[in-house]
Amino acid sequence: MADPRSPGGDAAACDAARPGPSRRDVAALLAGGALALPSLFVSGRARAAEPDFPDRAAAFVETYAESGLFSGAVIVAEGGRPLFRRAYGLADREWAVPNMPETRFRIGSITKQFTAAAILRLVDEGRLRLDRPVSECMPDLPDAWSGVTARMLLNHSSGIPNLTALPDYPSVISRIDRTPRAVVALLERAAVLFPPGAGHEYSNTGYVLLASLVERVTGLSAARYLGDAILGPLGLGGITDGDPGSIVPRRATGYAHARGAWRNAPPLAAGVAAGAGDLVASVDELVAWDRALVSGRVMSTASQAAMVSDYGYGYGLGLYVGTAYGRRLWSHGGAVPGFVAIKDSYPDAGLTIAVLSNTETAPAQAMSRGLAALYFGEPARSDIAIAEYVLARYVGFYRLGARTILALALSEGRLVMRLGDDPPLALTPESDRVFRTEVGTRLVLDVEPDGRPTGIWLRRDGRDRTGPRIDERASRRLTARLVPRHAIPRRAAEPTR
Secondary structure: OOOOOOOOOOOOOOOOOOOOOOHHHHHHHHHHOOOOOOHHHOOOOOOOOOOOHHHHHHHHHHHHHHOOOOOEEEEEEEOOEEEEEEEEOEEEOOOOEEOOOOOEEEOHHHHHHHHHHHHHHHHHOOOOOOOOEHHHOOOOOOHHHOOOEHHHHHOOOOOOOOHHHOOOOOOOHHHOOOOHHHHHHOOOOOOOOOOOOOOOOOOHHHHHHHHHHHHHHHOOOHHHHHHHHHHOOOOOOOOEEOOOOOOOOOEOOOEEEEOOEEEEOOOOOOHHHOOOOOEEEOHHHHHHHHHHHHOOOOOOHHHHHHHOOOOOOOEOOOOEEEEEOOEEEEEEEEEEOOEEEEEEEEOOOOEEEEEEEOEOOOOHHHHHHHHHHHHHOOOOOOOOOOOHHHHHHHOEEEEOOOOOEEEEEEEOOEEEEEEOOOOOEEOEEOOOOEEEOOOOOEEEEEEOOOOOEEEEEEEEOOEEEEEEEEOHHHHHHHHOOOOOHHHOOOOOOOOOO
């Protein structure tokens, strides 16, 4: 009997010999409308944008661009039609090449919804089953993972630890190119965080394992299968693997802000992010993908429903699912060295917002939610919560001048800033590295790949100040009051000889 939760039912799993539809077959299905538009995605447009929306959107984004926090491209599209589409900053700082709306950026974990689509397409083809153990296709997996299913990997309930949380990930693992299967093998001796299906813990490892599963079933890399079976027929072949060794037209370079200066972001080896964060795309391509995804041109109705179902943790299959401004929101952000990204979809309004940046400092989520607030005519709410252990890293002292010290402290789960003798000010997060005060001051932490803060960037009253992190002893020494010269006892003058 078919499992009603699992698109694909009792079809044989792991059938590597069974070919999927050809490009011509898929194109014919799409052109002929054989993939019907499911009622789940059909809804009236909630409201049309006000005529002055583009001007207000431009003024909003420019506050981030002018401060230097944001460099990249932004789009707000209604029913696939751009209402606001603009690029800022430089795609290449060494050659002063400007970003354009057509520039392609690494999209980080937005990749996960593409991997989910590839898995669900294989389910629709009868080559996989969502709720059967992955070990049926990959018998070389460790015994502790024997109960892990594709659905668990997709909704982060597998219990497999997160690769990027390993202590040597930034300095070693992320720099070495491996196959997805070899990447997954790095975690095989680690204990599962909980029995498969018994909890929820975001895990990039699970999506790298899914990439390896696609390869095992199809004989193609996950990116190649995605391109051949889905993106190519949709005319979206520009969404592709971000392998740093590949030539990608109009690709931006990624930058980090460290020790008060812009630097080239450290490299990220191709296989490490496979399936989890390896794709590049432009804002236009993400809007086109969004329209294809919600219009039934990518997967079956049952698979679409599975993708946007909440499995108890505000997460579907490759997408966060919830609400914002009283409307359904399907969303995912992404962050890899040098890049920050987000794509927000409001299906009931036919609204897609994408913010892609080639600087790590961009508060992409705050920007996207702010643009949605302008569109819906509501006060901006970003609801960004930063784990207290991350905030605790930033506590300490930062030198902004000869005797000017900025101190950060943690109070009731919030960062509090004190600059010199000024009164303390509570900070509101715009991202995990960018904070603001009620009076408009912005503060950016310079952070090493392993999360250690090394400096600070303060923008106040249109003025930028940067400085390094210092220890408490140095702070005390720099802020100690000078003893007046007349109070220093002088030695008796020695007689001249």
